[in-house]
Amino acid sequence: MNTSPAGPFEHIGLLYRDEDEYVSQCAAFLEEALAAGGPALVAVPGGGAAIRARLGARADEVVFRDMSVAGRNPGRIIPSVLLAFAEAHPGRRVWVIGEPIWKGRTAMEYPACAAHEALINAAFAGRDAVILCPYDTSRLEPYALDDAERTHPVMRAPAGSWPSPAYTDPVEAVALFDRPLPAPPAHAASHTFNGTGGLPGARDFLAERGAAAGLGERRVGELLIAMNELATNTAEHTCGPGTVTVWVEDGALVCQLDDSGLLDDPLAGRVPPPDTATRGRGLIIVNELADLVRVHRRPSGTSMRLHFDLAGAYQPATGYQP
Structure with a gap:
């Protein structure tokens, strides 16, 4: 076309x-x-x-x-x-x-x-x-x-x-460009959660893995904010569990969330909602905090993979600056 x-x-x-x-x-x-x-x-x-x-x-x-x-x-x-x-x-x-x-x-x-x-x-x-x-x-x-x-x-x-x-x-x-993601390595650690009641356990798992990988305190906090946005969407908008998988690869902590949800809007996370909106900023926040975000829409759900550099060179875009 x-x-x-x-x-x-x-x-x-x-x-x-x-x-x-x-x-x-x-x-x-x-x-x-x-x-x-x-x-x-x-x-x-x-x-x-x-x-x-x-x-x-x-x-x-x-x-x-x-x-x-x-x-x-x-x-x-x-x-x-x-x-x-x-x-x-x-x-x-x-x-x-x-x-x-x-x-x-x-x-x-x-x-x-x-x-x-x-x-x-x-x-x-x-x-x-x-x-x-x-x-x-x-x-x-x-x-x-x-x-x-x-x-x-x-x-x-x-x-x-x-x-x-x-x-x-x-x-x-x-x-x-929605291409299948390479499989996580065999040594990757996984945690499965179900519903909003499972969110604290998922956050504890991520905090432990982030600190063990060498992320600083601030970056662990940003990891938790970004992944909590994704996990909350899973808990609130899907009928099944979500699985978080974490590993270190090429100098980055990689976190993948797999669930049964379907991400229909290709502009999700790219166009901010109106200032008056009370929802719809989750994926904007995720994109701002992570060093790379890959999305793959599977027939049975969605995989979201986030990369957080371990070298400490991260700087957020922070919007337009004159």
Whole structure:
């Protein structure tokens, strides 16, 4: 299905071959934004020092963020970076360079990154915004470039722009990236709980495992907040038990919750509810606190896998900061 987002929103995949093309194309985009008087944000790995240098004095008119920090978990980019920036400038067309996929992303992170790119089209449909997403053709795998064409209605290169013939409806595209998770290792510890009465035991299990893995006190608290949001949903909205499985992998504490619930809304955890809402922020909180969130919708339920880095480099996105 080649359905482009309705309204003034533009989502462009930028293909570049080297740093000169990268910097020149990004700078030209920002110069167009500044000429139009639009607020501009650059969220790229490392913070965009080369782009800042190319802009010269006008760089002070642009907000720069390090995507490797703000977008460490791809699930927090839409709510805490993109929408936060747009909502800080109501009534104005916003211009954003966002680079969520780069060579350093792991195989575990990639499906969440690609799903994020697809969901931008749904989250920003009808909004007055233009988002440019750079893709390094010399370093990224061919499948990432193919996926860029599926998730961006328009593609761009130094020679010009063209409608993407492979662009796919966001919901259909997200389903392509909902891939089965690797099985937990044999040594992983598990705890099964049932109903709200089982939540304290689940929290005690997680606190013990988090501390034993080397998470600091603050991070154990954030682990408990995030996992309690998921476990409470299990207890309140499913008719069966939930199982929490915990292990250490590649320098992170990994926590997986499996239950019989069905997560129907692909934008859950990506678009904050209205300020007046009393519910609906649980998955937003989960995405903000975890370093990576992967979701797999099984025929019989849902698996949610959260990663918490043990190295202590975690920083929450904390929304738009001028």
